[in-house]
């Protein structure tokens with residue numbers, strides 16, 4: 001069974017005020033123990049799902065570019081021994097501009113990494129400080145320079161919009177600087193204030209003001225126009241790629257393929273089951289010391305996954321491949337959608353049946369999430 005492999009590396013050098021991912025401040029001895037546990041988990045999952053063929057690897061976090069090269073190398077050895085690995089594997093790793101030197105990126109390349117992804121967020125030094133990022137605009141330029149010098153054919157950057165007190169003019173400055181660097185892939189996300197974060201408390205108390213909805217929509221449009229005019233393909237709502245530079249790991253996931261998730265808090269979808277690991281580094285390590293999977297969830301989820309695939313595929317320019325959907329989930333796509341809403345959306349020209357693919361028209365594309373919710377039964 002083809003699958004992507006996702007590793008959640010939970011350590012960060014600092015904690016950004018908007019972040020609601022599972023993470024913890026870096027600690028050298030915890031990192032060593034975590035990798036020991038990860039090796040055990042990798043072996044156990046490979047035994048449990050023996051016919052899994054890994055087509056892509058994505059290391060996210062946290063800040064995976066803090067990971068010691070020898071620890072990563074050891075773990076990758078176990079991955080290669082435990083799983084069948086595709087010859088043309090895409091191997092991505094998230095990198096913070098302040099934690100990558102040219103030597104570090106070169107070492108990642110030697111380990112087989114094909115696609116570093118830099119979380120740059122903004123070039124504005126004041127905004128970087130305000131959201132708690134530890135890097136400088138100069139470090140962004142340096143990181144991308146290193147990726148080019150080392151000959152990475154693929155790499156990506158993440159840019160945020162809708163930052164505190166950000167104006168359209170400030171965003172335009174970010175976009176120009178980014179497009180001048182011409183990264184092969186861009187993810188363009190809105191900053192949101194998630195409950196439980198420091199930013200959420202600051203926004204709630206009025207200490208921090210985020211741009212209002214109409215400004216945020218205008219910013220998204222400004223970004224899309226800029227990337228399109230710079231030759232990027234808008235292949236997913238928040239993702240832009242030069243020709244052939246789409247992130248295969250994300251594309252496969254959005255289209256419903258299996259994923260092996262490793263590390264604390266990681267989620268998997270394998271053989272029709274959803275699995276989730278405990279959100280605690282100490283409990284994760286303790287469980288694996290006893291050779292027990294650190295799971296808090298293991299349940300059948302075929303239909304849930306089918307619905308998620310409809311939602312995420314409608315965010316793709318190419319929409320849902322109806323035949324592929326049927327072969328993956330064992331039921332026709334139309335069984336999962338509301339026929340009346342389907343007809344209405346077709347008549348309104350928002351939804352198209354395009355040679356076996358159900359996709360959104362140009363007008364419907366920017367309403368993808370809303371339309372998906374209307375469509376699902």
Ligand code: SF4
Nearest residue numbers: 012015016019061062
């Ligand atoms: S945004 Fe990234 S670097 Fe910042 S705390 Fe979250 S995971 Fe860590």
